Amino acid sequence: MEKMLLKRLIALQVLDSRGNPTVFVEARAGEMEEFCGRSFVPSGASTGTFEAFELRDNDEKMYNGKSVLKAVENINTYINNKLVGVNIYEQSKIDNMLINLDGTPSKRNLGANAILGVSLAIANLAANTLNMPLYKYIGGINANTLPIPMMNILNGGRHSNNNLSIQEFMIVPNVSNEFSDNLRAGAEIYHSLKKVLKENGYYVGIGDEGGFAPNLKDEEEAIEAILKAIEDAGYVAWKEVSIALDVAASEMYNEAKKINEEGKYYFWKREALKTKEEFLQYYINLIKKYPISSIEDPFAEEDWEMFTALTEKVGNKVKIVGDDLFVTNLERLEKGIQRKAANSILIKPNQIGTLTETLETIKLAKSHGFETIISHRSGETEDTSIADIAVATGCQKIKSGAPCRTDRVAKYNRLLYIEKL
Ligand code: PGA
Ligand code: ZN
Numbered sequence: 001m002e003k004m005l006l007k008r009l010i011a012l013q014v015l016d017s018r019g020n021p022t023v024f025v026e027a028r029a030g031e032m033e034e035f036c037g038r039s040f041v042p043s044g045a046s047t048g049t050f051e052a053f054e055l056r057d058n059d060e061k062m063y064n065g066k067s068v069l070k071a072v073e074n075i076n077t078y079i080n081n082k083l084v085g086v087n088i089y090e091q092s093k094i095d096n097m098l099i100n101l102d103g104t105p106s107k108r109n110l111g112a113n114a115i116l117g118v119s120l121a122i123a124n125l126a127a128n129t130l131n132m133p134l135y136k137y138i139g140g141i142n143a144n145t146l147p148i149p150m151m152n153i154l155n156g157g158r159h160s161n162n163n164l165s166i167q168e169f170m171i172v173p174n175v176s177n178e179f180s181d182n183l184r185a186g187a188e189i190y191h192s193l194k195k196v197l198k199e200n201g202y203y204v205g206i207g208d209e210g211g212f213a214p215n216l217k218d219e220e221e222a223i224e225a226i227l228k229a230i231e232d233a234g235y236v237a238w239k240e241v242s243i244a245l246d247v248a249a250s251e252m253y254n255e256a257k258k259i260n261e262e263g264k265y266y267f268w269k270r271e272a273l274k275t276k277e278e279f280l281q282y283y284i285n286l287i288k289k290y291p292i293s294s295i296e297d298p299f300a301e302e303d304w305e306m307f308t309a310l311t312e313k314v315g316n317k318v319k320i321v322g323d324d325l326f327v328t329n330l331e332r333l334e335k336g337i338q339r340k341a342a343n344s345i346l347i348k349p350n351q352i353g354t355l356t357e358t359l360e361t362i363k364l365a366k367s368h369g370f371e372t373i374i375s376h377r378s379g380e381t382e383d384t385s386i387a388d389i390a391v392a393t394g395c396q397k398i399k400s401g402a403p404c405r406t407d408r409v410a411k412y413n414r415l416l417y418i419e420k421l
Pocket of ligand 1: 046323
């Protein structure tokens with residue numbers, strides 16, 4: 001392939017789906033800068049401690065301290081000056097340059113938000129110059145399986161101000177081999193859930209990821225409402241649609257600390273405290289009672305023993321997913337593989353900061369039989385690169401929230417388009 005040189009990087013501060021500032025990057029190439037590739041960086045609310053560093057300005061007078069003008073400036077000046085003239089088809093070399101320019105393990109100097117924006121803008125640029133969709137540029141001829149959607153239709157935890165402490169109640173529609181059929185089932189169940197909630201007098205306002213955020217009695221009532229919605233929509237639970245939870249238990253662990261109950265887990269929104277053993281038993285009971293196919297972050301990000309205990313007990317039938325536990329980080333995943341702490345990993349490019357590192361983590365996970373789930377963040381944008389990365393790497397599932405709000409639906413729509421290509 002002939003070389004194509006990077007001409008310019010242009011970064012801006014834009015807004016994410018929660019109205020917080022984030023980084024947008026455009027990378028340009030060609031004689032007249034006639035080629036470009038773009039990227040918007042997402043942002044989490046329940047971020048793991050071990051995630052790569054998101055650089056924010058911390059100037060309380062601007063956007064409540066959340067502006068990203070330093071990250072933008074780093075791209076427009078320092079990174080641009082160092083990268084102009086690189087061959088845009090050498091993605092891993094470029095990502096390594098970015099890692100070295102920063103020089104810290106957590107990408108603290110330039111900001112992982114600056115680095116990821118550049119990394120993905122250049123990948124999109126390279127694909128565009130070849131007139132190729134991103135998934136094909138990254139995945140080549142093997143990129144032909146679409147993921148199953150995991151749709152977060154009921155929101156709790158840090159993503160809402162209702163009284164559910166578990167963060168996400170997802171449906172996993174697996175009614176056919178076609179992505180479009182699964183998406184349709186998910187959307188129909190979402191509408192059916194709205195009806196169920198309304199009929200029971202609940203509020204149907206939505207949380208950060210487009211799911212409803214009603215004030216239910218407890219987490220089990222949330223699961224029961226979803227089961228009713230599945231049935232009302234004409235689908236069969238377990239056989240066609242299962243339920244997945246993202247507990248985001250680091251939050252519960254931290255809430256317990258705040259009330260001086262270190263080492264326990266606190267459903268802080270309804271004031272129920274559990275010891276580690278009680279929490280383990282809680283999961284075992286839930287799995288017995290309900291069609292639950294997957295539980296993400298069932299324990300806190302450093303509670304490796306409990307992850308291992310749960311995986312040992314239920315890992316043959318349920319996916320135990322590490323999100324805050326692994327933070328898309330190769331070393332943490334290696335540790336998890338050794339300890340048999342999970343059998344599935346959430347993949348979020350902004351947790352680690354470059355496309356190349358994201359692909360390496362997916363590769364290691366797959367080589368150990370882990371299921372890989374690509375994921376959005378609660379603060380999202382119109383960027384759809386994760387849909388392409390899912391197809392490129394054969395991730396089995398994608399988490400992109402409820403079938404509601406453009407920031408969530410953009411990824412699903414991109415997959416509908418890829419399905420038809
Ligand atoms: P976050 O939540 O983007 O707020 O971190 C998503 C998740 O925990 O999976
Ligand atoms: Zn999570």
